[in-house]
Amino acid sequence: MSLTGFRDAAARPLGVATAVTPASLLALKRSGAPITALTAYDYPTARLADEAGIDMLLVGDSLAMAVLGHEDTLAVTMDEMLHHARAVRRATQRALLVVDLPYGSYQISVEDTLRNSLRMVKEAGANAVKLEGGAAMASRVRALTAAEIPVVAHIGLTPQSVNRMGGYRVQGRSEIEAMTLLDDALALEDAGAIAIVLEGIPRELAALITARLHIPTIGIGAGPKCDGQILVWHDVFGLSFRNAPKFVRQFEDVAALMRKGLEEYRTAVSERTFPRDEESYHLPTNVHLPETEEPELSVWSE
């Protein structure tokens, strides 16, 4: 694994844009240029996102819901996250590759957090890991940073807290809750986080946190003043099969395209217009098989 994110530096095409690093995300914040981020879960979609110039690809634990059909994110395992992260790694040349630590992989101890995060780096080629939680997670962030594992923090509507929150509810709407979230963000920055995801909080609070922090904020349902924005791939393309949160914008209706293609394929097979002769293999002209006997359909239809 090279520093630039290319597994084999010699295989890097000449003239390709420099790979995104934690330092370049910081530079984007300082220059005022928005950071673009998106989730990715497999090879073809990660290739499209990377080639489109998305700065950060996140193998989110939203995998559980968006891809695996679970009701929430709690069930997804380290092995499932690694399996998808490896596919995304193979496709990603430029973007910073961040992988979510799944629920249970970092709650028990700092040691567990380090062991599981090292797996993300060594077995999947993650450039950074992400974990949910506030000031209570600062010791984890500090230990990972000391172990040379860049960390993205995540506060506000943290989906792994669904049982405590009693559903997916906007956070930080009272002054006391808002100030606690600001303190959390400052503690995570102090512990060494390279960036922080702000999810499901009032836009005014996200603007305040973004102004107070030196590291970039990446918003999802946190308004326009964050340093960057992230969305779930399936929400962007209308592939979610559930009521979308208010913060989602569907940029294209890929499900409609897929339905159209499915209807065309089903019809073509049903009507025997697929495959055509050009879509079939032929015997060499010197090879002769016995004639096939056409079934006498009329006998059976009488």
Ligand SMILES: Nc1nc(=O)c2c([nH]1)NC[C@@H]1CN(c3ccc(C(=O)N[C@@H](CCC(=O)O)C(=O)O)cc3)CN21
């Ligand atoms: N496809 C998908 N998109 C996501 O953004 C996403 C996932 N899956 N899975 C993991 C979490 C869960 N997320 C969610 C899910 C639901 C709401 C939601 O229903 N929000 C309410 C807010 C209610 C309130 O006002 O408190 C909404 O109406 O927007 C928000 C975030 C975000 N993450």
Ligand SMILES: CC(C)C(=O)C(=O)O
């Ligand atoms: C939406 C982002 C921030 C996330 O954590 C996920 O996709 O799991």
Ligand SMILES: [Mg+2]
């Ligand atoms: Mg997540």
